[in-house]
Amino acid sequence: MASALIAATAMLFAATAGAQEVKHYRFAHDQQLNSGYSVAYDIFSAKLKELSKGTMLVDQFPGAQLGQEPQLLQLVKGGDLEFAIVSSANTSTISPQAGVMSLHFLFRNEAHVIKALADKQVIDAIKAMIDETTQGLHVIATGSQGVRNIYSKKEVSKVDDVKGMKIRVQATATEDTMFPAYGAQTVHMPFGSVYTSLQTGVVEAAENSINVYLINRHYEVAPVLSITEHEANNALVFISDKLWQSLSAEQKQWVTAAAAEISANEPAKAFELERTAATKLKTMGVKIVDNVDKSGFTKIADPYLDKLAKELGPHADKIKTLIRAIN
Template sequence: MNYKFLLVLLLSLGLFSCNKTSDKKVLYLAHSLPQTHPVHKGIVEFQKALAKKSGGALTIKIFPDGQLGSEREVVELLQIGSVAITKVSAATMSNFVPDYHVFGIPYLFRDKAHQFEILEGPVGKSILEKGEKFWLRGLCYYDAGSRSFYTSNKAVRTPEDLKGLKIRVMNNQMAINMVNSLGGAATPMAYGELYTAIQQGVVDGAENNPPSFVSSNHYEISKYYTLDEHSAVPDVLLIGTKQWEKLSDQEKSWVQEAADESAQAQKQFWKESVEECMKIATDAGVEVIIPEKSLFAEKSKSVLEDFQKEYPELADIVNKIKSN
C-alpha cells in the first residue's frame, strides 16, 4: 500500500486526531529523529511531565523515527489538526515566520548561556507566538548545538587558515556567504556524499555540531575540529493551534509547563551527548582547537550587514540580541 495513501486513510479514520476516552485526552506527537537522540529524550521528559501534572488526564503518544512522515509532512499534519505536536528546526520555521531567520546569523550568540537567555526571554517567546497565524504555536526551544569547522589536513586556528579551503555547507545562502566571507570556498553538497568527498579530497572539510561530526563518522577522516561555534540554530517544539484551541485553560497550562521543564532536561541531554562525542573524537586522534571567536565574527560581519539589508524589519530583534 502506498505510504501517502495509508496516511490519508488513517487520517480519515481519525487515528491521529486528539483522542478522548472518557475524561482522558491523548495528544499525538510525531518527529523524524531516532530514539537515541537527545531531542527525543527531551520529548520523553515532556511526555512524563505532562502525565504527572495532569494526573494522567492529558497524555502524549510519541511517534519517532519519521513514522508519520518527514518534518515538512508532519508540520502539515499539525496545520490541519491531525497531529498535535512535533519538533522542527528553527530554520524550517523561518519559511513561515521570517523572525526565525535571525537564528542563522553567524556568531549571533556569545555563548550557550547568552543563547538561552535570549530564547527563554521576551525575544524568544515573542517569536514562538508569531507562528500562530500559520496554525503553529511554539511551546519552547530545544538545544540543537552549535556548528563548527572540521578539516582533514590543515588546522584552522584563525580565519586566515580557511583561505582557499573547500568547505562543504548546506545549500543555504547565509551559510555560503559566511564561509566565503571568511576566505573559504563554500561548497554546497548533499550530506550523504560528504564522507567520500572528504576522503577523496573533493572538499577539505565541513561544519557541524559534535554529535553529527561523530555519528556521521567524519571524525575518522578529519584530523582537526575548530570549535568556533559560528551557528547555533535551535529546535522548536510546536503544537498545532487546531489542537491547542481544543484544550482548556488548565490543560494549556499543563502543556506549557511540561514543555518548559522538558527544555531544561533536554539541554542536559545535549550537553552529555556533546561530551561523549568529543571524547570519541579526541580518543580517535582528532585535535580540538579553541579559537578566538571574535576574529571570525569580525571577519564575517558582512553577512550580518547583508542580512539587515534583506530583512530591515528584523533589525530591532538583532539589536536586542546583540545588546543583551
C-alpha cells in the same frame, strides 16, 4: 444485590470513560536518541503526563522516521503531526525571519545561549514571529543542540582554511551569505545525505554540534573536528494549530507549562551532551582542533549581524536586539 450491581456498573462506566480520555500524540524529530532533541522530548512528555494525570501521552518518533525537518514542518502545518522539534535554521523554510537565530557569532558563549533561550521576551518574540508570518502551527518552546563546528578530513585553524572549501550548510539566507563571505562554497542537502556526501567527496566539510557529529557517526568520514563555534544550534518546538484548537483551556495550560520546562532545562543538558561527546571522540582518536583562531571569522561576521537582521525583517531585528541585550 441491585445496589451492588448498579455500583459495579457505575464503576465500570467510569473506568471505561477514563480510559477513553487518554490520548496519544506524536513528537517527531530527525536526530538519534541521546540527542538534545530526544532530551527535549523526555522533558516535555514526562511533564505533560504528570500535569494531565496520564491523559495526554506523547510518543517519540526520532531519526527522521516521519521525515526530514522541512517535511516535519509541513506535517505539523497540515495537522498531520502534533508536535515536532526543528532547527531554527530549517524553520526559515516556512518563516524566513527565523534565520536570525542562525546569525554567526550572535551568541557570545554557552551561558549566553542558555540564558537567551529561557528568556521570556525572546521566546514571546519568536512565538509572535511564527504566528504572524506563517499558518497552521505555533512555537511552544525553544531548545538547543549546542553550537556548530566545522568537520572535514583536514584542519580548519583559521578563516583562510575554508577558502574554496565545499561545505554542506543548512539552506538559509544567513548561511548562504556568511560562508561565501568566508570564501567557502555552500552546498545544500538534507541532513540524512551528509554522511554519504562526505564519504564520496560531494562535499569536503559539514558543520554541526559535537554530539550530532558523534551520534550520526560523521567522524567516520570526516575525522577532524575544528571548534569554530560559529553558530548556535538553536531549535524550536512546534504544536499543530489543529491540535491546539482542539484542546480545552486546561489542556492548553498543561501543554504550555510542559513546554516551558524544555526552554528552562534542555539547553544546559544539551551542552552537557556536547562535553561528554567531545571526551568520547578524543578517546576514539578523532582529532579535535581546539585552538581555532576565531578572530578572522568574527571580523568578517560582525558587520553582518545588524545588516542581515534588518534585511530579514522586523521580527528578526527585534529578536537579534533582545538576544544581544542579554548579559
